[in-house]
Amino acid sequence: MSNELTDAIVGMREDDALAIVGRELDSGIAPTVVLDEAKEAMSVLGKRFECGDAFIPELIMGGEIMKGISELVKPHLRGPGDAAKRGVVVIGTVRGDIHDIGKDVVVLMLDVNGYEVHDLGVDVPTQAFVDAIGQFKPQVVGLSGLLTLAFDSMKATVDAIAAAGLRDRVKIMVGGAPADRQVQDYTGADGWGSDVAAALNLTAQWTGGEA
């Protein structure tokens, strides 16, 4: 674990953070390890926010740094290239929630692993998920959210998909750091995950492939 990177992110030193990531990638450290380090730094920032030692502007800045890091890491992730797509995924952050850093990591990793991913963005209304299922015919729908209040939006989205008669056509995963089995049961989803590995595993399982 690079404490240097955590220090730079938590200290809001964007240029330093990006330079450290560049050096780490050049020295052969796996891109997924670099992403994990950055994620760890974001949770340090989250804990500081909880304790009143960091405030919203710091969280926003941290988010910007994290996005910059994802951009740097992306070209280092090797996927199956132009091979036929392994499956179709529709994903978005549910209504009322604008956290997208974790979702974007999931989108990035699904993309480089050969899935066709349709990212609906943040604060996504239930109907937009329903419409996207009609349009893109995904096997998998990912509902992302980091706020506890996102659970109600996730449930409303699953209900709307069912009301539109589309529930049998898709597998639905709910995710984000606070997701667990209880959240899955509450929302009526088919699976849950609190990290990108879980998202990849579920998607592979539901599209008949290997993670």
Ligand code: B12
């Ligand atoms: C950065 C941040 C923000 C930024 C978001 C910027 C952005 N573009 O996303 C800003 C400043 C906007 C923000 C705003 C708020 N935030 Co905020 N935020 C965070 C923080 C510090 C980091 C989150 C993050 O990006 N982590 C880095 C990513 C890479 O890690 P990750 O999310 O774990 O990612 C993995 C999983 O989520 C998973 N995953 C994600 N999506 C999916 C989907 C599927 C299907 C699966 C399987 C997996 C999966 O895979 C990802 C990759 O491994 C967290 C604290 C924390 N420790 O999480 C608080 C936190 C989430 N925020 C919180 C709060 C309270 C807020 C605000 C309400 C604050 C306020 N008073 O205004 C607002 C809400 C705005 C809204 N309506 O959404 C609370 C939530 C508490 C709760 N129980 O609801 C937290 C936990 C902070 C805290 N400890 O209090 N926030």
